[in-house]
Amino acid sequence: xxxxxxxxxxxxxxxxxxxxxxxxxxxxxxxxxxxxxxxxxxxxxxxxxxxxxxxxxxxxxxxxxxxxxxxxxxxxxxxxxxxxxxxxxxxxxxxxxxxxxxxxxxxxxxxxxxxxxxxxxxxxxxxxxxxxxxxxxxxxxxxxxxxxxxxxxxxxxxxxxxxxxxxxxxxxxxxxxxxxxxxxxxxxxxxxxxxxxxxxxxxxxxxxxxxxxxxxxxxxxxxxxxxxxxxxxxxxxxxxxxxxxxxxxxxxxxxxxxxxxxxxxxxxxxxxxxxxxx
Numbered sequence: 001x002x003x004x005x006x007x008x009x010x011x012x013x014x015x016x017x018x019x020x021x022x023x024x025x026x027x028x029x030x031x032x033x034x035x036x037x038x039x040x041x042x043x044x045x046x047x048x049x050x051x052x053x054x055x056x057x058x059x060x061x062x063x064x065x066x067x068x069x070x071x072x073x074x075x076x077x078x079x080x081x082x083x084x085x086x087x088x089x090x091x092x093x094x095x096x097x098x099x100x101x102x103x104x105x106x107x108x109x110x111x112x113x114x115x116x117x118x119x120x121x122x123x124x125x126x127x128x129x130x131x132x133x134x135x136x137x138x139x140x141x142x143x144x145x146x147x148x149x150x151x152x153x154x155x156x157x158x159x160x161x162x163x164x165x166x167x168x169x170x171x172x173x174x175x176x177x178x179x180x181x182x183x184x185x186x187x188x189x190x191x192x193x194x195x196x197x198x199x200x201x202x203x204x205x206x207x208x209x210x211x212x213x214x215x216x217x218x219x220x221x222x223x224x225x226x227x228x229x230x231x232x233x234x235x236x237x238x239x240x241x242x243x244x245x246x247x248x249x250x251x252x253x254x255x256x257x258x259x260x261x262x263x264x265x266x267x268x269x270x271x272x273x274x275x276x277x278x
Contacts, residue, residue: 001065001120002023002058004023004026005023008109009022009023009055009058011105012054012055012105013054013055014056015044015045015047015051015053016044016045016048019045021045022041022045022055022058022059025037025040025041025045026059026062029066030062033066033070033072033075038078038079038082045059047085047086050167050170051089052086052089052090054102056086057117057118057121058117058121060083060086060121060124061120061121063079063083063128064083064124064127064128065124066079067079067080067128068127073135073138076131076135077138077139077152079128080128080135080155081148081151083124083155084155084156084157084158084166085154085155085158085170087125087155087158087159087163087166088155088163088166088167089167093161093163097111097114097115097118097119098111098114098117098118099118102114102118125159128159132156132159136152136156136237139241140241140242144241146175146243147174149241149242149243150169150173150175150246152241153237153246154166154169156237157169157233157234162230162233165273168272168273168275168276171276175245175249176192176193176245177190177191177192178191178192178201178272179191180268180271180275181271181275182261182264182266183271183274184262185259185261185262185264187259187262189203189204189257189259189271190204190205190206190208191203191204191253191257191268192204194216199218199219199252200252201249201252201253202216202218203217203218203260204216204217204260205260215260217257217258219256219257219268220257221251221254221255222251222252222255225251225254228254231253231254231269234250235247235250253269253272254267254268254269255267255268255269256268
């Protein structure tokens with residue numbers, strides 16, 4: 001991890017400029033966790049509009065250490081979720097020895113520093129991932145609300161390297177309405193809950209909020225979620241923490257429907273994830 005007094009901090013950036021003030025916030029969190037301080041760190045230096053920054057990579061080892069050492073399980077859960085959101089937003093994965101976008105930083109601080117910082121980030125993600133069982137077991141036994149459960153599934157998917165799943169869930173965080181694109185004609189298809197609940201989801205040509213009288217198209221649910229590794233893993237964790245809405249929706253999201261625009265049948269799941277594939 002970078003030392004508090006390292007001059008590298010001043011060379012790193014967040015969404016609004018230099019990260020030179022980040023060590024001060026990290027020291028405050030290390031001395032006594034404060035949600036206000038963490039929110040300032042996250043919102044001002046680490047994450048903005050689904051993007052992460054060089055400062056984010058440098059901070060992750062500190063967050064992993066904090067998540068592993070803090071005794072308050074709710075704080076640990078909060079850190080787990082936010083680190084998962086960061087990992088889901090990492091769009092330069094599988095790049096060695098460090099992301100290509102760091103070339104200018106490497107010219108300033110050196111290739112060795114960039115390589116070390118990137119490797120420490122990856123190790124930190126593994127450290128946080130090791131908390132998954134504890135966090136999900138706590139969520140299953142606690143009074144976590146539907147949104148918190150969805151965020152936990154997002155973090156879990158990100159740590160499993162299913163970032164397309166994580167970002168899809170993050171985009172449709174309310175967990176009831178989805179929008180995909182027909183692979184045949186490129187038109188939007190709205191996957192929406194039914195009012196009469198005879199089936200959890202149906203397909204629509206237009207946004208049902210503004211076109212409530214349109215004809216829905218049925219979705220044929222998948223007979224099994226076992227064949228696709230991503231739906232299988234997500235279904236397992238969904239059941240584990242008791243996200244009943246997603247559990248009911250998954251067979252339909254993994255099913256097939258007819259495009260209302262071109263009348264071609266297509267599988268929903270790959271079309272739904274295609275936009276979020278890194």
